[in-house]
Amino acid sequence: MAPIALQILALQILAAQTLALRILALQTQDFALADQQHVRASLDKKPEEVQAMFDGVAKYYDRTNTITSMGQDKLWRIATRKSLNLRKGERVLDLAAGTGVSTAELSKSGAYAVGADFSLGMLRAGINVAKVKESGVPLVAADGLRLPFNDGAFDAVTISFGLRNIVDPDAALREMARVVRPGGRLAVCEFSTPTFAPFRFVYLNYLMRALPAVARSVSSNPDAYVYLADSIRAWPNQDAMAQRIAATGWADVQWRNLTGGIAAIHRATKPR
């Protein structure tokens, strides 16, 4: 798709998100704020709060993601799987796997995919997700800062929309490098910075102004929107993220933008 078409698509998504958030918040007493709430917790940087918050939103987490991203989440998961070039028989760890939907997507490659998350609520919710059940992927309770896996246990490791929630993202990147074999691959899928300046302006103003305004009218937790905007502003842009990954034991860092840079996938390899 041409870049300008991507920008238009992204704008349409944002407009639709506003409507979707309003409907969801009314229907579900704010379960729709799953992502926004986790941002708040991430800024507080208290693991117990992050855990408890995800336990609380787990039941509706995947549906919320799909509605508020207008289906883009599915495309982002496919792009993440493809970015890892997984081969049949390889082992891949999906850290901060949540309900395991991202892990199930990875298993489509034929690789043996393992999901790990420290929210038991999210893991339990995954038991009832059809595509997770059908995939048969194992989901294990584990802290990304102290993974219960041997050095070099995996051929690849990935994390989708999880790094921003981890108390110490650099330590998590180092821990991911530990459990991957030399020459193994990393893919980090995370919100990022739109690349097209006019769109970036609209996007940031949407986040900074529209989201809190919508939240005030429909949400019992409007602060969550403010925290989401803050966290995206605070989160490194594509280039800074690449440098951060390179500083934590990874080499050959590259990235590609998704939906005009609303999200990005960073790839890297562990030096041999």
Ligand SMILES: C[S@@+](CC[C@H](N)C(=O)[O-])C[C@H]1O[C@@H](n2cnc3c(N)ncnc32)[C@H](O)[C@@H]1O
């Ligand atoms: C936004 S969800 C992402 C879920 C899934 N990867 C996806 O793409 O939908 C973020 C997840 O990070 C998990 N998380 C945060 N800190 C963690 C840590 N230290 N160890 C393991 N999981 C963590 C949360 O429990 C939550 O399930």
